[in-house]
Amino acid sequence: MTVPTPAAVRRAPKVLLHDHLDGGLRPATVVDLARSAGYAGLPTSEPEALGTWFRDAADSGSLERYLETFSHTVAVMQTEEQLTRVARECALDLADDGVVYAESRFAPELHIEGGLSLERVLEAVLAGFREGEAQAAAAGTPIRVRALLTAMRHAANSREIAELAVAYRDRGVAGFDIAGAEAGFPPTRHLDAFEYLRRENAHFTIHAGEAFGLPSIWEAIQWCGADRLGHGVRIVDDIELTADGQARLGRLAAYVRDRRIPLEMCPSSNVQTGAAQSVATHPITLLKRLRFRVTVNTDNRLMSGTSMSREMQLLVDEAGWDLEDLRWVTVNAMKSAFLPFDERLELIEHVLKPGYAALGA
Ligand SMILES: O=c1[nH]cnc2c1ncn2[C@H]1C[C@H](O)[C@@H](CO)O1
Numbered sequence: 001m002t003v004p005t006p007a008a009v010r011r012a013p014k015v016l017l018h019d020h021l022d023g024g025l026r027p028a029t030v031v032d033l034a035r036s037a038g039y040a041g042l043p044t045s046e047p048e049a050l051g052t053w054f055r056d057a058a059d060s061g062s063l064e065r066y067l068e069t070f071s072h073t074v075a076v077m078q079t080e081e082q083l084t085r086v087a088r089e090c091a092l093d094l095a096d097d098g099v100v101y102a103e104s105r106f107a108p109e110l111h112i113e114g115g116l117s118l119e120r121v122l123e124a125v126l127a128g129f130r131e132g133e134a135q136a137a138a139a140g141t142p143i144r145v146r147a148l149l150t151a152m153r154h155a156a157n158s159r160e161i162a163e164l165a166v167a168y169r170d171r172g173v174a175g176f177d178i179a180g181a182e183a184g185f186p187p188t189r190h191l192d193a194f195e196y197l198r199r200e201n202a203h204f205t206i207h208a209g210e211a212f213g214l215p216s217i218w219e220a221i222q223w224c225g226a227d228r229l230g231h232g233v234r235i236v237d238d239i240e241l242t243a244d245g246q247a248r249l250g251r252l253a254a255y256v257r258d259r260r261i262p263l264e265m266c267p268s269s270n271v272q273t274g275a276a277q278s279v280a281t282h283p284i285t286l287l288k289r290l291r292f293r294v295t296v297n298t299d300n301r302l303m304s305g306t307s308m309s310r311e312m313q314l315l316v317d318e319a320g321w322d323l324e325d326l327r328w329v330t331v332n333a334m335k336s337a338f339l340p341f342d343e344r345l346e347l348i349e350h351v352l353k354p355g356y357a358a359l360g361a
């Protein structure tokens with residue numbers, strides 16, 4: 001068991017599958033964009049205080065209230081310049097944190113209030129990712145960033161967004177997702193989009209098992225055919241721990257583990273929305289022990305005041321994780337990425353394994 005130092009955690013190569021573009025802005029950028037766009041709705045225009053405000057407001061114990069904070073970030077992501085800047089800074093911030101591959105998700109339908117078409121929104125974001133990748137490579141911290149297109153589960157645009165994801169599959173879009181309030185909006189509302197994606201051999205993940213339990217996970221997998229689960233924490237409701245420390249898996253939990261369905265787990269976010277009590281008791285550690293295909297993610301770096309390094313460090317400090325655990329979830333994430341197999345393999349063999357070996361794993 002190698003307990004990594006904070007410096008080693010920062011240096012370790014990381015893979016991020018679940019990060020919202022509109023949940024990861026720098027506080028200073030929100031302030032700057034709000035000022036130049038004339039958006040007067042921010043609770044404060046002092047960057048540090050704004051960062052604290054987002055964290056506190058998101059610390060609500062409810063997914064619905066957590067999601068309300070996005071109105072401020074979405075308000076300043078309505079022009080091509082704004083979108084490109086936010087995407088470029090996202091790539092740079094992740095690369096600076098040691099992330100070598102990231103899938104960044106956002107909902108194009110939330111960024112058309114300024115009159116942009118969905119295609120223009122997407123192209124502005126993709127341009128930002130390419131700029132960020134080029135700058136990061138020049139700075140010696142190469143990163144690959146792909147987009148996931150999200151459709152909002154309370155709305156009715158999922159088929160159109162799915163078609164957009166397929167149209168741009170060779171131009172920087174790796175897959176599709178649905179997000180937003182979970183209770184009352186089951187994934188089967190969007191069956192048409194998922195069936196279309198499956199016919200197109202396209203990849204998708206579904207936010208499920210975060211604010212709602214097993215039925216949501218079951219629908220996402222068995223009705224919709226999700227490749228991965230966003231969060232999926234509530235799968236523990238189908239696991240019974242016996243007095244002697246053994247675990248008995250129900251049919252759904254066994255299916256998820258048997259089929260190696262990746263769980264995009266986001267510890268800090270789950271504590272904020274009430275899906276988990278603490279990082280120390282977060283189901284990710286039990287699921288890791290039971291060898292589910294777990295991955296560690298940030299969800300919303302702004303709302304949680306976090307980064308990949310911070311999420312990993314919290315698991316080390318509060319849940320007893322070691323360097324081998326970090327390496328294992330990182331390889332899990334790379335195996336589960338919506339990137340072609342040969343590119344995944346190349347990153348595992350030439351970046352992840354040597355990176356962890358250099359740290360002593
Ligand atoms: O953790 C989440 N659960 C459900 N929806 C979420 C979560 N984090 C962000 N979202 C929503 C709010 C964003 O505006 C949208 C697209 O990124 O996705």
Ligand SMILES: [Zn+2]
Nearest residue numbers: 020207230299
């Ligand atoms: Zn999310």
